[in-house]
Amino acid sequence: MFDLLKVLITKRITVENIPDLKNLDVSIFEKDLSKVCQLEPAVKQALSRSLLVRHLDTGSCNAEEAELIALSNSIYDISRFGIEFTASPRHADVLAVTGPVTRHLKIAMERTYKATPKPKIIIAIGDGACNGSVYEKTYACLGRVDQFIPVDLYIPGNPPTPEEVIKGFLVCKMLLAKKEKKNG
Amino acid sequence: MKSETTKEINVSTWLIENLLKEYTLKYKLISQNHFEFTIDKSHLPIASELLMNDSNLNASLLTITATDNRESIDQFEIHALFSLRKVNYIITLKAYLDKSNPTYPAITSKVPCANWAEREIHDLFGIVPSGIDLDPLVLHRDWHPGKDFPLRKDFLKDKQLPISDHELEFKFPHAEGLHQIAVGPIHAGIIEPGHLRFCALGEEIHKFDVQLFYTHKGLEKMAEGKTIPECLTLAENICGMCSYSHSTAFCLAIESLADISIPPRAAFIRTICLELERLSSHMADLMAICSAGGFSFASVHAARLREVLMRGIHKLTGHRFFRGFNTIGGLQKNVSDEYFRELLLKLNLFKTDFDNLVKLILNTDSLLDRLELTGSLSKETALSLGLVGPSARGSGIDRDVRRDHPYLLYKEYKPNISVNDIGDALARTKIRISEVYESLKLIKNLIEDLPQGGILVKTKSYLPYSPSLGIVESPKGESVHWVMLDKEDKIFRYHIRSASYMNWRGVAKATMGKNIVPDGPLVNKSFNLCYACSDR
Structure with missing residues (x-):
């Protein structure tokens, strides 16, 4: 399951850089999920926590939204990981940003970012948010998300499949644990 | 003849x-x-x-x-x-x-x-x-009208203007007891951004209006100067829900300009995919309607069925949203008959499950009570607003591009168009249900008659500065792509008019008629329009 960890964290964040996860052998997830018990306590604790996600559309093409909605269906059933979508950014641990930033949504995006309490994780979902995708800069399209707000994790794809997004959310749990530790 | x-x-x-x-x-x-x-x-x-x-x-x-x-x-x-x-x-x-x-x-x-x-x-x-009121529509109020016009050729492609915060203005009456409820642009659920404003008298909706074009990316400007394949990728990325309809409409426009007809097998596969997209989009619509109507059991049921379809689509085309499948002159890759036989088996199972879902929806009084007479839209209003697609057919307007301007194989395989005169949310739901059955029938017939042969023809030359048109009945209604090329076969002007663009004013009108505020989301979902499609 964690085979994509390395791929996912393509840009600045890599699993290797997270101190508690240095010894994590990702291959143990591939065959036998019961081996989760053998994880390091720190990792296990990080994975066991809940995660509240706030979705923020900054101009996406609706495909990412469709996949995020699909996460709640009975096949992917994201609540079994303790992950829920929340209605308000004030309750959120994670801001899941989709789409390149448009001129008309820039202010709304910055306000939502400010409204999310610390420690917060920002993930860019889909090519539009990660690198601008096919959308060039125009009068109304300002480009990728990390020009405006700091992004902690990138989940590329056009759109990424629900499996990839779930994996990304699990990584978020670890990143959040790390951030909390750092802040004391 | x-x-x-x-x-x-x-x-x-x-x-x-x-x-x-x-x-x-x-x-x-x-x-x-x-x-x-x-x-x-x-x-x-x-x-x-x-x-x-x-x-x-x-x-x-x-x-x-x-x-x-x-x-x-x-x-x-x-x-x-x-x-x-x-x-x-x-x-x-x-x-x-x-x-x-x-x-x-x-x-x-x-x-x-x-x-x-x-x-x-x-x-x-x-x-x-x-002679008309020219309120800003696509560009919000902080863009200074009268100075910069982005689609003029002398406006540089990447020129950007400063952004300032501004209050939204709505032409609502002010009187005692009237209050306004602002929703958006960032919504509570996983929906696209748009600002909805209710003007309510207690519970009852007195006025309602929307401020859209938050996800306006200037795709029409972006397309200018691009080559045809580049623009096709852009067309695929207009909207996730109707991505195949958009790419097909663009291909049809360019193919009519080059005066080529695609091989029969490609035409069959394209038609099958268009119907598959209709199925999956209608399942998403039904899911949204049930969940807005407070009937989560049916909503979960529909969500599962949609996922079954999405996986079928993924297996068939290699992408859950048909991206990278279409090309000018046919298809990027051939799909072997085996996959279609497998799809047919899957759709048979799907139909049994869908029968159960329909029974559930049409026999649950609590849901029917929410849907009946909610968001009524008379035929006259719908005609004057120019509604398209299932929303128009739910208000008694008999229009469907598949029959009126047949493209691909719709001339030989005529769909039955269902029309409902009542015009409420239930009528729109019923239209979708009967369209799902019709699509299933069409797909079955098409797969049975699927011919062998090539899937791609080479394109010759294109006519410069000649307008060409591709019209496709997307799941939400007719979407129109208007393309003009320059002398170097690059895009001179690309205009997209999606189905949602026409239907948004219908949502605003339908929400206003004798509804209460909690019905707002239900009326909206009974149209279930894309924001990305209409904003572009």
């Missing part, structure tokens, strides 16, 4: 010699069934009205768009496109506008559904349709 040809000739000669005779300066045949009449700009409203009011033609407005030809002929061009549904004709009324004073009498004064199109032209080109 012979009588049909004579009839066609009659219609065109009748148009030329009678209806539009005194206004026509010049006429020409652009492609089969597509006529272009050049008229004086002052006659645009009256000629449009003549077309729309003629009961023999059953005309409806497709779109109005403009081009900036100041470099070549020192003029702007305005193109108003009408579909004559009864006789399968497309009519373009074209007029030239002077570059120093680009104004013309607004078509909206005679054809009300042109309102958004003309306001958009004013925003993006600075062309003034005189």
Whole structure:
């Protein structure tokens, strides 16, 4: 399951850089999920926590939204990981940003970012948010998300499949644990 | 067959010699069934009205768009496109506008559904349709109107203007007891951004309006100067829900320009995929309707069925949203018959499950109670707003591009078009249910008759500066793609008018009629429009 960890964290964040996860052998997830018990306590604790996600559309093409909605269906059933979508950014641990930033949504995006309490994780979902995708800069399209707000994790794809997004959310749990530790 | 040809000739000669005779300066045949009449700009409203009011033609407005030809002929061009549904004709009324004073009498004064199109032209080109209220539409109020017009050729592609915070303005009455409820642009659920504003008297909705175009990315400007394959990728990325319809419409437009017809196998596969997209989109709609109506059991059921379809689509085309499958002249890759047989088995199982879902939806009183008489839209209102797709058919308007302007294989495999006169949320739900059954039937017939053979033809040369049109019945309704190429086969102007664009005003109207605030989301979901499609 964690085979994509390395791929996912393509840009600045890599699993290797997270101190508690240095010894994590990702291959143990591939065959036998019961081996989760053998994880390091720190990792296990990080994975066991809940995660509240706030979705923020900054101009996406609706495909990412469709996949995020699909996460709640009975096949992917994201609540079994303790992950829920929340209605308000004030309750959120994670801001899941989709789409390149448009001129008309820039202010709304910055306000939502400010409204999310610390420690917060920002993930860019889909090519539009990660690198601008096919959308060039125009009068109304300002480009990728990390020009405006700091992004902690990138989940590329056009759109990424629900499996990839779930994996990304699990990584978020670890990143959040790390951030909390750092802040004391 | 012979009588049909004579009839066609009659219609065109009748148009030329009678209806539009005194206004026509010049006429020409652009492609089969597509006529272009050049008229004086002052006659645009009256000629449009003549077309729309003629009961023999059953005309409806497709779109109005403009081009900036100041470099070549020192003029702007305005193109108003009408579909004559009864006789399968497309009519373009074209007029030239002077570059120093680009104004013309607004078509909206005679054809009300042109309102958004003309306001958009004013925003993006600075062309003034005189005689109507020109509130900003596509560009929000912090863009300074009257100075910069992004779709003019002298506006640089990556030029950006400063952004400032501004209050939204709605023309709502102020009186004792009236209060406003603002929703958005960032919504509570996983939905796209848009600002909805209720003006309520207690629980009852007194007025309702929407501020859209938050996800406006300027795709039409982005497309200019791109090569055809680059623009196809852009067309696929207009919207996730209708991505295959958009890419097919673009391909149809370019293929009509190059005058090629795609191989039969490719046409079959494209038609199957269009119907598959309709299935999956309708399942998402039903899911949204059930969840907005507070019936989560059926909603979860529909969500599971949608995922089954999405996986089927993934297996067939290699992408959950059909991306990278279409190409000009056919398909990127062939799909072997085995996959289609497998799909057919899957769809048989799907049908059994869907039967159960339908029983659930149509026999649960609590849900029916929410849906019945909610968001009613009469046929007259729907006609004046120019609604398209399931929303129009739910209000008794009998229109469907698959029958009126058949493309791909819809001429041979005619779908039955279901129409419901009642016009409430339940009617729109029922239309979707019957369309799912119809699509299943179509897919089954198409797969059984699927021919062998190639899937791609080479394209020859394209006609420069000639308008071409691709119309496809997307899951939400007709979507119109209008393309013009320059001499180097690059995009000169690309105009997209999606189904959601036409239907948004219907949502606003339907929400206003005798509903309470909690019905707002349900009315919205019974249309289930894409924001990305209409904002572009």
